[in-house]
Amino acid sequence: MKSRILRRVAESKFPMKAIQVKQPGGPEALELVELPVPEPKASEAVVKLAASGVNFIDVYQREGRYKVPLPFVLGQEGAGVITAVGTEVKSLKKGDRVAWTGVLGGYAEYAAVPADRLVAIPAGVTDSQAAAAMLQGMTAHYLCHDTYPLKRGETALVHAAAGGVGLLLVQMAHDIGARVLATVSTEEKAKLAREAGADEIIFYTKSDFEAETKRLTNGQGVHVVYDSVGKTTFEKGLNVLRPRGFMVLFGGSSGAVPPFDLIALSQKGSLYVTRPTLGHYIATREELMARSSAVFGMITSGKLKLRIEHTYALGEAQQAHRDLEGRKTTGKLLLMP
Amino acid sequence: MKAIRVSHIGGPEVLELVELAVPQPKPAEALVKVSVAGVNSIDSQFRDGRLRTPLPFIPGHEGTGVVTALGPQVKGVNIGDRVAWSGTLGSYADYVAASEEHLVPVPANISDEQAVAAMVHGLTAHYLVNDAHKLKGDETALVHAAGGGVGLLLVQMARAVGARVIGTASSDEKAQLAREAGADEVIVFTRTDFESEVTRLTGGKGVDVVYDGVGKATFEKNLNVMRRRGMLVIYGMSSGAVPPVDPAKLSEKGSLYMARTTLAHFTATRDELLARTSALFAMIAEGKLKLQIARKYSLADAVQAHRDMDARKFAGKLLLVP
Numbered sequence: 205m206k207s208r209i210l211r212r213v214a215e216s217k218f219p220m221k222a223i224q225v226k227q228p229g230g231p232e233a234l235e236l237v238e239l240p241v242p243e244p245k246a247s248e249a250v251v252k253l254a255a256s257g258v259n260f261i262d263v264y265q266r267e268g269r270y271k272v273p274l275p276f277v278l279g280q281e282g283a284g285v286i287t288a289v290g291t292e293v294k295s296l297k298k299g300d301r302v303a304w305t306g307v308l309g310g311y312a313e314y315a316a317v318p319a320d321r322l323v324a325i326p327a328g329v330t331d332s333q334a335a336a337a338m339l340q341g342m343t344a345h346y347l348c349h350d351t352y353p354l355k356r357g358e359t360a361l362v363h364a365a366a367g368g369v370g371l372l373l374v375q376m377a378h379d380i381g382a383r384v385l386a387t388v389s390t391e392e393k394a395k396l397a398r399e400a401g402a403d404e405i406i407f408y409t410k411s412d413f414e415a416e417t418k419r420l421t422n423g424q425g426v427h428v429v430y431d432s433v434g435k436t437t438f439e440k441g442l443n444v445l446r447p448r449g450f451m452v453l454f455g456g457s458s459g460a461v462p463p464f465d466l467i468a469l470s471q472k473g474s475l476y477v478t479r480p481t482l483g484h485y486i487a488t489r490e491e492l493m494a495r496s497s498a499v500f501g502m503i504t505s506g507k508l509k510l511r512i513e514h515t516y517a518l519g520e521a522q523q524a525h526r527d528l529e530g531r532k533t534t535g536k537l538l539l540m541p
Numbered sequence: 542m543k544a545i546r547v548s549h550i551g552g553p554e555v556l557e558l559v560e561l562a563v564p565q566p567k568p569a570e571a572l573v574k575v576s577v578a579g580v581n582s583i584d585s586q587f588r589d590g591r592l593r594t595p596l597p598f599i600p601g602h603e604g605t606g607v608v609t610a611l612g613p614q615v616k617g618v619n620i621g622d623r624v625a626w627s628g629t630l631g632s633y634a635d636y637v638a639a640s641e642e643h644l645v646p647v648p649a650n651i652s653d654e655q656a657v658a659a660m661v662h663g664l665t666a667h668y669l670v671n672d673a674h675k676l677k678g679d680e681t682a683l684v685h686a687a688g689g690g691v692g693l694l695l696v697q698m699a700r701a702v703g704a705r706v707i708g709t710a711s712s713d714e715k716a717q718l719a720r721e722a723g724a725d726e727v728i729v730f731t732r733t734d735f736e737s738e739v740t741r742l743t744g745g746k747g748v749d750v751v752y753d754g755v756g757k758a759t760f761e762k763n764l765n766v767m768r769r770r771g772m773l774v775i776y777g778m779s780s781g782a783v784p785p786v787d788p789a790k791l792s793e794k795g796s797l798y799m800a801r802t803t804l805a806h807f808t809a810t811r812d813e814l815l816a817r818t819s820a821l822f823a824m825i826a827e828g829k830l831k832l833q834i835a836r837k838y839s840l841a842d843a844v845q846a847h848r849d850m851d852a853r854k855f856a857g858k859l860l861l862v863p
Contacts, residue, residue, distance in 0.1 A: 350770075351796075447809060448672075448802075448807075453788055460789060461788050462787075463784075463785035463787045463788075466775060466782070466783050466785075466786060466799075466801040469799075469800065470801040470802065473806055474801070474803055475800065477791070477798070477800075478796065478797065478798040479788045479789065479791035479792040479796065480770075480792065480796035481792045484770055484792075484795055484796035485770075485796065
């Protein structure tokens with residue numbers, strides 16, 4: 205816990221600690237540096253971070269796979285308390301507890317964030333929960349409520365069901381009343397997916413998920429495939445959809461899906477393909493508010509359990525990335541600046 | 542009986558008028574005396590080998606007529622019933638043996654010509670607007686080839702649900718037909734770039750859905766005229782096959798959806814087929830759906846019918862009358 209004196213020092217434009225990338229590279233490219241505490245622009249608020257989420261997109265940006273002008277402070281989501289607001293900011297004030305995603309700069313003690321991207325954190329949700337829920341929670345939410353609005357009685361196949369988004373998606377799909385088939389790699393992950401509400405577990409390392417999904421659906425196939433794995437699962441995913449089913453490709457952890465022939469979609473049953481990203485599902489202020497409220501509501505009512513696996517000090521960011529990339533983790537990793 | 546036969550694949554000239562024995566219905570089939578057969582682009586594709594079926598064959602996938610004989614397992618239709626069908630090869634003939642499950646009853650207030658026009662084109666327009674993307678009253682749809690066979694029906698159905706319809710057409714004549722069908726805006730794409738025009742007409746927002754039977758020629762620009770999370774429904778590829786698609790493009794252009802649909806998957810069950818045809822026949826009877834019959838040909842003029850269809854000479858439905 206930081207003293208009040210230290211906070212005052214920081215607010216008076218003294219340096220803050222931050223993780224900066226000067227050159228793309230491995231985890232060692234994450235450098236702990238001192239930077240001036242940012243000043244809010246007219247429409248921004250400065251937030252003192254309590255927790256900041258570690259995500260795969262951070263790894264891609266660190267590696268240079270996703271281009272960001274150098275040097276930059278990493279981090280796509282966070283939660284904390286507002287310490288200053290710009291002149292045009294009306295709806296928020298100093299002292300408000302807020303969270304955000306989709307704005308770079310979360311791996312730091314302070315971040316300047318456009319006010320229209322900040323959402324208030326309700327009383328029943330901790331800073332860590334809020335930071336953990338912004339990207340993955342809202343992703344799971346848009347996938348099963350908007351990209352393909354899953355209905356009670358329908359069947360969904362969720363790949364990487366014990367992953368960050370996977371565990372949340374399984375819970376939400378289960379809550380809707382859908383039947384969830386979950387692919388996982390290990391017994392430990394299977395247990396987590398089952399606890400999250402998966403009806404059937406498929407060990408894709410031991411059995412062919414295509415054959416297994418067909419067997420579990422009596423040859424009928426599923427209404428929707430939620431796929432963040434990409435290259436290694438896409439083709440077979442099309443084979444397990446029922447006619448007029450939806451392939452929702454929302455990531456590519458195994459690599460990018462190569463260009464595919466549209467004929468496959470008609471031959472396999474007038475199928476739909478979409479490749480959504482969170483930004484397009486929280487594009488307006490109204491959507492962001494509605495979605496974050498829904499996710500926070502599920503947390504406070506106990507319907508959505510977040511699995512925060514490990515927290516790290518800001519200076520341990522390199523280790524956090526090593527752990528994430530090692531894929532040994534099954535829950536959320538947070539930096540606590 | 543008289544029939545058109547294809548013995549080897551090729552141009553319209555391979556359609557040969559021949560005398561054949563009247564077919565015998567199999568156990569689950571009914572024999573139908575054909576009153577009118579529909580001419581569709583799929584018939585050209587089978588004729589020239591783009592689609593394959595064993596040779597020789599009698600072309601033609603849809604028609605209307607009267608049942609004259611029944612296989613022993615047929616339960617749902619009787620001799621003398623007026624019926625229509627699609628999905629049965631062999632309709633360019635005096636008689637066709639059709640699977641019972643393909644036959645739908647034609648109400649007395651629907652003419653033979655209307656019934657045929659309602660089958661492939663009508664069913665296609667119906668599933669596109671009601672199921673492939675369920676169009677809503679506050680949405681905007683882009684309909685390519687809006688003056689074509691499916692297009693003219695699609696425009697009417699889209700207007701019937703209250704949606705704003707932007708059509709594209711290749712000529713002023715077809716544009717005029719699309720307007721008469723209810724299109725709010727029509728872009729003559731041979732003169733005006735449809736991408737910039739749709740962008741302008743939607744105030745830069747883009748359309749909610751694109752219904753595309755064109756394929757290759759329109760694909761790239763389609764991705765640029767949809768709103769965020771918009772839907773591209775490709776139901777045909779008259780200009781050629783779309784090259785393989787990089788899914789990353791769908792996210793870059795706004796988390797878009799894409800479907801490649803075929804009628805069979807939207808009439809897969811008997812219930813679905815009957816529900817769709819009943820809805821269409823009701824719209825026709827109430828005057829809500831105007832059918833554009835472009836031209837009728839005798840069976841012997843099938844070659845000319847295909848020439849006219851391949852040249853896109855007429856807007857609306859072409860029919861053969863055996």
